[in-house]
Amino acid sequence: xxxxxxxxxxxxxxxxxxxxxxxxxxxxxxxxxxxxxxxxxxxxxxxxxxxxxxxxxxxxxxxxxxxxxxxxxxxxxxxxxxxxxxxxxxxxxxxxxxxxxxxxxxxxxxxxxxxxxxxxxxxxxxxxxxxxxxxxxxxxxxxxxxxxxxxxxxxxxxxxxxxxxxxxxxxxxxxxxx
Amino acid sequence: xxxxxxxxxxxxxxxxxxxxxxxxxxxxxxxxxxxxxxxxxxxxxxxxxxxxxxxxxxxxxxxxxxxxxxxxxxxxxxxxxxxxxxxxxxxxxxxxxxxxxxxxxxxxxxxxxxxxxxxxxxxxxxxxxxxxxxxxxxx
Numbered sequence: 381x382x383x384x385x386x387x388x389x390x391x392x393x394x395x396x397x398x399x400x401x402x403x404x405x406x407x408x409x410x411x412x413x414x415x416x417x418x419x420x421x422x423x424x425x426x427x428x429x430x431x432x433x434x435x436x437x438x439x440x441x442x443x444x445x446x447x448x449x450x451x452x453x454x455x456x457x458x459x460x461x462x463x464x465x466x467x468x469x470x471x472x473x474x475x476x477x478x479x480x481x482x483x484x485x486x487x488x489x490x491x492x493x494x495x496x497x498x499x500x501x502x503x504x505x506x507x508x509x510x511x512x513x514x515x516x517x518x519x520x521x522x523x524x525x526x527x528x529x530x531x532x533x534x535x536x537x538x539x540x541x542x543x544x545x546x547x548x549x550x551x552x553x554x555x556x557x558x
Numbered sequence: 559x560x561x562x563x564x565x566x567x568x569x570x571x572x573x574x575x576x577x578x579x580x581x582x583x584x585x586x587x588x589x590x591x592x593x594x595x596x597x598x599x600x601x602x603x604x605x606x607x608x609x610x611x612x613x614x615x616x617x618x619x620x621x622x623x624x625x626x627x628x629x630x631x632x633x634x635x636x637x638x639x640x641x642x643x644x645x646x647x648x649x650x651x652x653x654x655x656x657x658x659x660x661x662x663x664x665x666x667x668x669x670x671x672x673x674x675x676x677x678x679x680x681x682x683x684x685x686x687x688x689x690x691x692x693x694x695x696x697x
Contacts, residue, residue: 398600402593411584424592432599494580513570513578541574548573 384444391438398435406431409455415510416459418499426462430455456515460525463507500547505540512537 386404389397409430413423433454434441441450498506511517511525512533519533526533570578 395597395600398597399593402596406588406592407585408583410586410588414586415581415584423586424589427588428592428596428599431596435596435600494577494584497577498581510581513574514581544574544577545571548577 383447387438387441387444387447390435401435402431405451409451412452412455413459414495415498415514416456416507417462418503422462423459426455426458429458433458452515456511460507463503466503497544497547501540501543504536505543508533508536509540509544 386397386401390401406427410423410427413426413430414420417423417426430451434451441447498510501509507526508522511522512519517525519530519537522528522533523530528536
């Protein structure tokens with residue numbers, strides 16, 4: 381069943397359709413949540429809240445082609461709600477530098493390696509990196525979402541890139557090289 | 559990632575593009591019981607709960623209750639004007655000043671003197687009357 385029909389069936393409260401919707405979208409929604417929340421149970425909670433919210437508010441979705449980005453936005457909001465109140469930007473210096481990886485192995489990063497790579501970032505770095513590089517928010521929007529200044533968002537992102545580069549044994553393009 | 563949404567400074571290196579692509583495709587199979595949890599939420603949406611962001615500490619609740627009681631007690635016992643008394647609200651300035659000056663001149667009460675040129679403003683702070691001294695209440 382294609383998404384528009386599936387969505388229509390879900391709107392009607394068809395439980396079998398809701399199950400198919402869950403089977404189709406839960407794994408990658410959980411993937412989004414795991415990028416933000418370290419512990420798997422927390423990420424699962426956020427995933428379930430995301431899908432519950434989506435399935436009970438499908439009327440808010442105007443264009444079925446935007447389903448993924450709509451779901452992703454809900455998931456990110458749910459994760460940020462979970463992160464609210466935590467000290468996002470104070471634990472940056474306590475993690476030890478990890479040894480660099482060999483060569484150009486990013487293409488072959490296993491899921492757990494990628495997650496461990498992202499999890500090796502302090503919470504603030506990781507959150508800003510996710511929001512900026514993966515979700516496409518700009519620094520002003522991130523500042524508003526997290527209650528931090530534009531400058532803090534930029535510096536957290538720069539630090540995240542440095543950490544990832546060091547971890548992977550890579551170099552970063554500077555602005556003038558690009 | 560949508561580079562056109564990054565007008566500021568981000569210039570991803572090739573390895574970062576790979577990393578972002580991999581991260582975007584991250585997919586994790588949920589636990590087997592997740593569907594049952596979602597289904598029960600769908601059946602009873604009022605059951606959805608989020609862990610409280612701010613846990614209410616009983617110590618803070620007790621402190622807030624005590625502070626409330628103290629405030630209430632103060633409101634109950636604080637001195638208030640009784641019926642027939644003049645209060646500051648009853649006399650507008652400068653009418654209050656003229657009234658006090660008049661009383662002071664007429665009865666020579668201590669602490670009240672007409673305001674003259676070069677004199678300090680009247681001291682309107684309350685001073686307890688000593689024995690035999692006239693007070694406003696005696697007027």
